[in-house]
Amino acid sequence: MSGLAILTAAQMRAAEQAAIASGIPEYELMERAGAAAAEIIWRAGAKRDLLVLCGPGNNGGDGFVIARLLRARGVPVRVAALGESRTESSLKARAAWNGPVEPFDQAAPATQIVDALFGTGLSRGLEDAVADRLSSLTAQASFSYAVDLPSGVDTDSGALLSHAPLFGVCIALGSLKPAHVLHPAAGLFRRLVCADIGIVASDQVHRLSTPHLTRPLTSDHKYSRGLVAVVGGSMAGAGRLAARAAARSGAGMVRYLAAAEAAAGLDAIVTVQAKTISELESSLVDGRLAAVVAGPGLGSDERAKERLAAVLACGHPLVLDADALTLLGSGAAEGIPPGSILTPHEGEFARLGFNLRGDKISRATEAARRTDAVIVLKGADSVVAAPDGRVAVSSGASPWLSTAGTGDVLAGLAAGRLAVSGDPFSAACEAVWLHGEAARRAGEAFAADDLIAELPAAIASRL
Numbered sequence: 001m002s003g004l005a006i007l008t009a010a011q012m013r014a015a016e017q018a019a020i021a022s023g024i025p026e027y028e029l030m031e032r033a034g035a036a037a038a039e040i041i042w043r044a045g046a047k048r049d050l051l052v053l054c055g056p057g058n059n060g061g062d063g064f065v066i067a068r069l070l071r072a073r074g075v076p077v078r079v080a081a082l083g084e085s086r087t088e089s090s091l092k093a094r095a096a097w098n099g100p101v102e103p104f105d106q107a108a109p110a111t112q113i114v115d116a117l118f119g120t121g122l123s124r125g126l127e128d129a130v131a132d133r134l135s136s137l138t139a140q141a142s143f144s145y146a147v148d149l150p151s152g153v154d155t156d157s158g159a160l161l162s163h164a165p166l167f168g169v170c171i172a173l174g175s176l177k178p179a180h181v182l183h184p185a186a187g188l189f190r191r192l193v194c195a196d197i198g199i200v201a202s203d204q205v206h207r208l209s210t211p212h213l214t215r216p217l218t219s220d221h222k223y224s225r226g227l228v229a230v231v232g233g234s235m236a237g238a239g240r241l242a243a244r245a246a247a248r249s250g251a252g253m254v255r256y257l258a259a260a261e262a263a264a265g266l267d268a269i270v271t272v273q274a275k276t277i278s279e280l281e282s283s284l285v286d287g288r289l290a291a292v293v294a295g296p297g298l299g300s301d302e303r304a305k306e307r308l309a310a311v312l313a314c315g316h317p318l319v320l321d322a323d324a325l326t327l328l329g330s331g332a333a334e335g336i337p338p339g340s341i342l343t344p345h346e347g348e349f350a351r352l353g354f355n356l357r358g359d360k361i362s363r364a365t366e367a368a369r370r371t372d373a374v375i376v377l378k379g380a381d382s383v384v385a386a387p388d389g390r391v392a393v394s395s396g397a398s399p400w401l402s403t404a405g406t407g408d409v410l411a412g413l414a415a416g417r418l419a420v421s422g423d424p425f426s427a428a429c430e431a432v433w434l435h436g437e438a439a440r441r442a443g444e445a446f447a448a449d450d451l452i453a454e455l456p457a458a459i460a461s462r463l
């Protein structure tokens, strides 16, 4: 499963250098980038008047190419530059522009605006006056495009180095960058398009793509399709949400290992009384178990600790979430069975005690390496990282997911997919995608239970 590649600024520069070494001149890359962007702008805005804001580097160079090509198609184009062009290619692009260049601080608004001020070379925030003017010109335009990146964002972390407006379209050049998928930068445009300019890049880190799921075989039976156990705890509702999500994930069978007299809320789920540690231990002794979920509603007292210890000792691939992560704390680097998945949100991630700084992709990748488990670092931009360095980043999930219990649903779903395929990275990717798709189908103001009801349709859409 692989989607669009995501490259850091340094990786993008290396890929660009490799393309140049293979015989494509840098200026040719700029012409390709400008042509691809001009085509997208032409299709959206046709002959509406256009203002291109050009910065001093190659992002500005792309802007001059866009201006020239659209003017040749009959678009009334004006160009405003922020100072002189400073790179060889941008000087060439500027020289090829056959119209006037206005000073940036005096440019009048236009129906369409192109932000080609800064891209991957931005090293610090824009000056306030520049950021304010960019925002004001963008707000006054009906069509707005950010070339490569909205000016003011940090390419590798998605942080805002200065304030930036909301753009209609962001035109990523050559490949995606982390700022296209990580918040807050990923929230600065309504639509993202990636223009192919002939750069070849590894997709070790990529945008989460739509999964290809398979139907059960005629030879399948409930155990071959995957047996999931959900470890119940003191807050039974959370465990039941996980169990019911697992039951609608495509897995063959779900057992709910109850800590109290409570059924799982779906007759198809087999409730096993596992109040005592020895009951829990013996219910986990089953070679057919393909995935065990623990954490949702587990609790944080001594009993919960003992239950978690029994789970960690069982040897089956685990999905650990919520209280299990909090109880693990800094013990997460040891003792997690192979093939497991951890699904922390940022708060739980911090409690795992890795003391990692930096962008979300790097932190999740390092945590996956240290735990030898797949990490799903959740949020509006969920990062799925495998110990071998593969990463998939999901963006664009419904903000309505920020409601209680949706994480429990994700944990059960991940366990179900893990039981089906046995591959923790693809299982986690499938779960995050299906979770997002179920949310899209559930619409607005849904409860976590409603999300579960949408899972079969979400799965059906990918068969």
Ligand SMILES: NC(=O)C1=CN([C@@H]2O[C@H](COP(=O)(O)OP(=O)(O)OC[C@H]3O[C@@H](n4cnc5c(N)ncnc54)[C@H](O)[C@@H]3O)[C@@H](O)[C@H]2O)[C@@H](O)CC1
Binding pocket: 012, 013, 015, 016, 029, 030, 033, 055, 056, 057, 058, 059, 060, 061, 062, 086, 087, 117, 118, 119, 120, 121, 122, 123, 124, 125, 126, 127, 147, 148, 149, 173, 174, 197, 199
């Ligand atoms: N990497 C590639 O493969 C390609 C890159 N292209 C374009 O080139 C861009 C990168 O170009 P550059 O590396 O020249 O960088 P940028 O054009 O993003 O800007 C860097 C320039 O701005 C200055 N600068 C940085 N932060 C500033 C600030 N806050 N205020 C004032 N000046 C500041 C720097 O000193 C440098 O001169 C990409 O985003 C893309 O648009 C395309 O031309 C084609 C291919």
Ligand SMILES: Nc1ncnc2c1ncn2[C@@H]1O[C@H](COP(=O)(O)OP(=O)(O)O)[C@@H](O)[C@H]1O
Binding pocket: 322, 345, 378, 379, 380, 381, 382, 397, 398, 399, 400, 401, 402, 403, 404, 405, 406, 407, 408, 409, 410, 435
């Ligand atoms: N603003 C948001 N936009 C998109 N998805 C979100 C947002 N906030 C949370 N989510 C998703 O919702 C789920 C919440 O999980 P979690 O925080 O563990 O909640 P709970 O513990 O209540 O189940 C995660 O899958 C997360 O990625």
Ligand SMILES: [K+]
Binding pocket: 059, 115, 116, 117, 118, 119, 146, 147, 148, 149, 150, 151
């Ligand atoms: K830009």
